Amino acid sequence: MKDRREFVKAGLALAGWAGLGFKGAWAQGREGAPAPGSASAEVSAASRPKRLLILGGTGFIGPHMVRYALERGHEVTLFNRGRTNTHLFPEVEKLVGDRSDDLTALEGRRWDVVIDNHATLPRWVRQSAELLKDAAAQYIHVSTISVYAPASYDGAEPGSAEEASRRLGEDAPLAQLPDDHDGSEAVTGQTYGPFKWMAEQAARDVFGERTTIVRPGLIVGPDDPTDRFTYWPVRMARGGDIVAPGDGRDAVQFVDARDLTAWIVRLAENGTSGTFNATGPAGRLSMMNMLEEMQQAAAVPSQLHWVPAEFLADQGVRGWTDLPVWIPRNPLTWVRNERAVEAGLEFRPIADTARDTAAWFAALPEDRRSAPRVGLSAAREAEVLGAWQASGR
Numbered sequence: 001m002k003d004r005r006e007f008v009k010a011g012l013a014l015a016g017w018a019g020l021g022f023k024g025a026w027a028q029g030r031e032g033a034p035a036p037g038s039a040s041a042e043v044s045a046a047s048r049p050k051r052l053l054i055l056g057g058t059g060f061i062g063p064h065m066v067r068y069a070l071e072r073g074h075e076v077t078l079f080n081r082g083r084t085n086t087h088l089f090p091e092v093e094k095l096v097g098d099r100s101d102d103l104t105a106l107e108g109r110r111w112d113v114v115i116d117n118h119a120t121l122p123r124w125v126r127q128s129a130e131l132l133k134d135a136a137a138q139y140i141h142v143s144t145i146s147v148y149a150p151a152s153y154d155g156a157e158p159g160s161a162e163e164a165s166r167r168l169g170e171d172a173p174l175a176q177l178p179d180d181h182d183g184s185e186a187v188t189g190q191t192y193g194p195f196k197w198m199a200e201q202a203a204r205d206v207f208g209e210r211t212t213i214v215r216p217g218l219i220v221g222p223d224d225p226t227d228r229f230t231y232w233p234v235r236m237a238r239g240g241d242i243v244a245p246g247d248g249r250d251a252v253q254f255v256d257a258r259d260l261t262a263w264i265v266r267l268a269e270n271g272t273s274g275t276f277n278a279t280g281p282a283g284r285l286s287m288m289n290m291l292e293e294m295q296q297a298a299a300v301p302s303q304l305h306w307v308p309a310e311f312l313a314d315q316g317v318r319g320w321t322d323l324p325v326w327i328p329r330n331p332l333t334w335v336r337n338e339r340a341v342e343a344g345l346e347f348r349p350i351a352d353t354a355r356d357t358a359a360w361f362a363a364l365p366e367d368r369r370s371a372p373r374v375g376l377s378a379a380r381e382a383e384v385l386g387a388w389q390a391s392g393r
Contacts, residue, residue, distance in 0.1 A: 045073040056117035058085040065261035099124040113268040122198040129206035139207040147197035149173040151331040158249035169336040217279030218254040222360035228324040231375035233358040236298035244304040248288025251334035253279040276340040280347040
């Protein structure tokens with residue numbers, strides 16, 4: 001269990017941090033322009049508003065997408081089970097049904113573009129695509145980079161040309177179901193990736209060249225229910241001695257939900273088809289770059305202690321869950337994204353994402369802030385750091 005007092009303290013610090021704003025300057029994107037949806041970007045109306053059917057739309061990325069689409073002047077219809085965030089968007093048409101067995105509300109209707117935000121099972125995508133193949137001109141399916149087969153950086157130095165040559169592009173080999181898979185639809189660590197690319201293929205089978213596949217990596221920002229990025233702004237706000245993973249050279253990638261969803265809406269506006277890895281920044285970002293930028297932005301006295309991955313493993317500290325964003329030496333942390341950037345994907349400064357995430361987290365109820373879903377507790381972090389310092393390495 002996390003140290004409750006430490007997280008309450010961090011929440012208070014975050015409130016001040018968010019109010020003061022960040023001073024960091026790291027930014028990536030096309031032409032250095034502010035990303036759509038950022039505080040410095042004005043959203044103009046689309047030249048040709050479209051009728052958008054969003055399957056989902058009320059979870060994490062959905063509300064960001066709906067807001068941007070409405071700002072652009074599009075007519076939005078939501079289809080979901082009507083159970084999550086039902087208070088949002090009273091001005092939007094809402095159709096109630098179930099991806100698994102009830103698409104009745106979609107029958108006999110027409111839209112310009114279907115955006116499929118959340119479908120894990122191939123059957124769900126095939127059913128909706130078959131029903132809508134003559135009712136829309138384009139089908140955008142939001143998938144994941146988890147579709148790729150396991151790969152390795154073994155023998156390649158971080159930041160080297162050899163590492164860069166092994167980056168996974170959109171045509172990289174895909175993960176396969178286990179040989180002993182029993183045909184069930186149970187979603188596990190072994191079936192998630194294969195199910196997702198099979199869902200992609202279901203959309204392609206029906207819509208053909210009218211299909212757009214978007215493969216995000218780690219999606220971050222306000223409203224993220226996982227805390228997989230939020231841990232770090234919270235930790236920086238607390239200050240003091242911070243366990244930082246590895247030697248800082250490992251690559252990391254993520255995309256702000258607002259940048260991702262604004263770009264998806266623009267793909268719909270432009271009728272852009274194809275398959276895209278949708279994560280950022282545009283260039284290579286190391287764990288050290290990310291944490292030092294957050295550290296500077298927080299303006300709270302702190303010291304990063306870089307603890308080798310091997311030592312962390314010996315201590316039972318895991319990447320991704322105990323120390324979020326970081327997965328040591330994993331090609332999924334630096335996939336190729338040139339296609340998406342060329343198609344208009346832009347990335348706001350990391351300071352903006354961290355600031356906005358901090359402000360969102362600080363406004364959550366105290367019981368939520370005191371029970372983060374990932375990351376080291378203050379006590380556990382101190383224990384690991386003490387062991388590292390005692391080792392004399």
